[in-house]
Amino acid sequence: MRLYKRKDGRVGRLYIQMAGHGLPDEDAVAAGDGSPPSVFCCSDYNEDNHYPTSYPLSELKLKLQRIGLKHITVHLDCCHAGGIFLAGRARNAEYKVTKMAKQPVMSAITAVTADEEALETQGHGLFTKLLVDALQGNVETGDRSYMTGTELFTYVQRGVLEEADRRGHQQVPQY
Secondary structure, eight states, X not given: OHHHHOOSOOOOEEEEEEESEEEEOTTSOOOTTSOOOXXXXXXXXXXXXXXXXXXXXXXXXXXXXXXXXXXXXXXXXXXXXXXXXXXXXXXXXXXXXXXXXXXXXXXXXXXXXXXXOOOEETTEEXXXXXXXXXXXXXXXXXXXXXXXXXXXXHHHHHHHHHHHHHTTOOOOOBO
16 A cells, blocks of 8 residues: 555656466456456466456556556566556557656566467476576676666567477567
């Protein structure tokens, strides 16, 4: 609740990484492109009690947009994680660098699209393995002491696409 009360525009950062299982929410209303929204399965997920044991990614997105922090980054490694992007990409928004620098920013990198299943490797998500590799310094950043979100995504996406192709699987990370 303290995060929701911060509406003063001060700089703040929130990082969320969720790895687990995800499903399309067949009971929910489909997006304009026909894709059903996605849910993250809680640790007590029960197929017979689907709604109270899962969390809609559209709800996560809505809650994060209302938090009064300047920078929010979400990494989702679960099947159908790209569902967090549904119903938000088509809006007509004017892009201006100065406006974007002053406004709150929420970015997400997901392991898959809304329609795909995520691969695992050695008992862990392939996406998370590559994400950790990148965060441990395996991304070339020149003489900078930081990496951009685009550099992080490019590294992870390249590795996921190559491994998925090698396994005859389609898995396309989203940013």
